[in-house]
Amino acid sequence: MIKLERGKRPDELTDEVCEELKRLYAEDNDKAVWNSPEIKKPLKEAMLEMSHKKCSYCECRLEIESKDATIDHFLPKSKHPDKVVEWENLFPSCLRCNRKKNNREEIIVNPCENEPREYLGIRNANRFRFKAIDSEGIGENTIDVIGLNDIERVMIPRMEEWESLEERLIEIENDLKEDGFKQKYKNRLRKIMEECLPDMSYSATKATNLLNDDTYSGIKNILIESDQWTDDLKELEKDIEHIALKLV
Structure with a gap:
């Protein structure tokens, strides 16, 4: 995981559009309002630019083979419906990481707000295995919730x-x-x-x-x-x- 810089919110994702999509989601929680035609393309493009076209969590390349880009809600939409289309709450993710993270609410590294290097290290004995290095439990949560050592x-x-x-x-x-x-x-x-x-x-x-x-x-x-x-x-x-x- 690396530090990401969140770019400007897509112009199409206006306050008015956000309010309307939140209203639609409140009426039907099964409705994927983040994939609405008026915002789907620009939202996807902005997110992939932010993440270097990679999964924000495991860093696999997206949009190749079977690794389609999905939209992850950093704070789960089921528990935070008001953030269902909030730009700062959306991350591009591979399907594996998205499913693994699911609705869990443990505090984990936010790639745009936290510096991953302060929470995650790599084991010298196995240089492909992550290890938590902070004393707050955030690194350990991140490894567990996302399955970074799968x-x-x-x-x-x-x-x-x-x-x-x-x-x-x-x-x-x-x-x-x-x-x-x-x-x-x-x-x-x-x-x-x-x-x-x-x-x-x-x-x-x-x-x-x-x-x-x-x-x-x-x-x-x-x-x-x-x-x-x-x-x-x-x-x-x-x-x-x-x-x-x-x-x-």
């Missing part, structure tokens, strides 16, 4: 994406040691680093693993010694550091 649906996909990057890092390090510095090796590293940025799936996990990877550190040292650890790579690393979680 092995089949979340941990394995995170692991597979990182292991693919790890294999490429090893190839780069071997090539650098064998051939010495070449621009193409630096370009390949840049592409790997870019795959750990916020707009990529499972970016918090990949960023954490990259910054704590011995092979990455070895490549970085070779580039520094070759005077090739340039400003563009430094800026990329800063962006990665901003979303990486604590290894605990």
Whole structure:
């Protein structure tokens, strides 16, 4: 999970429209008013822009294969009907996370209001498994309510994406040691680093693993010694550091 910045409320979601949709929902709680024709498209576009086209919780890529974007009500609509179309209460979510979260009301990390890095870390012994690091219980609630350590649906996909990057890092390090510095090796590293940025799936996990990877550190040292650890790579690393979680 990474920090998200909520953009401007869609113009179509006016106060008048919100009031009318809340009225319709009050009359029929089974009516998916958030999917009303006048707001469905702009609302979906605004939410996906906010979340980098990912699930706000598990960070899987949305709108691919079977991972359709659903609208999650951070405060459950069944218990907070007045927030059924409130912009600040809506998040794009994969169906798995939406169903898992359901109507539970434990206090969890709000990706737009909280900094996930203050509540969630990654276990050193299993670098695809989240661990709560706060003393308030919010991190533990988040892991439990959303199922962030679901092995089949979340941990394995995170692991597979990182292991693919790890294999490429090893190839780069071997090539650098064998051939010495070449621009193409630096370009390949840049592409790997870019795959750990916020707009990529499972970016918090990949960023954490990259910054704590011995092979990455070895490549970085070779580039520094070759005077090739340039400003563009430094800026990329800063962006990665901003979303990486604590290894605990």
